[in-house]
Amino acid sequence: MKKHFSFIIGLFLVMFTSLHCFATCSRKEQCAKGRHHKTTGEISENPKLSGKIENGIRVVEVKASRYKFEPDYIVVALGEKVRLVVTATDVAHGLAISEFKVNISVPAGETRSVEFIADKQGKFNAHCIVYCGPGHSDMQASFVVK
Numbered sequence: 797m798k799k800h801f802s803f804i805i806g807l808f809l810v811m812f813t814s815l816h817c818f819a820t821c822s823r824k825e826q827c828a829k830g831r832h833h834k835t836t837g838e839i840s841e842n843p844k845l846s847g848k849i850e851n852g853i854r855v856v857e858v859k860a861s862r863y864k865f866e867p868d869y870i871v872v873a874l875g876e877k878v879r880l881v882v883t884a885t886d887v888a889h890g891l892a893i894s895e896f897k898v899n900i901s902v903p904a905g906e907t908r909s910v911e912f913i914a915d916k917q918g919k920f921n922a923h924c925i926v927y928c929g930p931g932h933s934d935m936q937a938s939f940v941v942k
């Protein structure tokens with residue numbers, strides 16, 4: 797009877813040890829994944845400037861279509877004069893960035909541009925202001941001034 801009891805204890809110990817090892821290993825994998833995601837996050841925290849400089853103005857061409865902006869992550873440098881050239885490729889769209897008083901409507905198939913000084917640092921929301929269908933409220937982009 798005593799022998800039997802110690803066998804059960806031993807079995808528990810083996811089970812506990814292997815379970816513990818398994819849990820530790822899978823946790824390590826998760827940590828490695830977490831680091832990977834953080835690294836890609838750091839890359840987008842220090843992104844490349846969008847568009848090109850023309851006569852001292854940063855010109856960024858933006859395509860608006862149901863329900864996205866391309867690019868949807870626009871990066872400019874602090875203090876730059878920015879011109880966003882927006883083309884509505886399917887139906888009418890718009891673009892607003894309230895912090896910079898940007899608010900333009902673009903008729904279907906046409907191009908409109910807006911100029912402003914990127915005088916505030918940060919990440920701002922850009923969104924469509926012309927109702928373009930059921931996905932309209934998802935039609936957003938990030939405007940980053942670094």
Ligand SMILES: [Cu+2]
Pocket residue numbers: 889890924925926927928929932933935
């Ligand atoms: Cu819209």
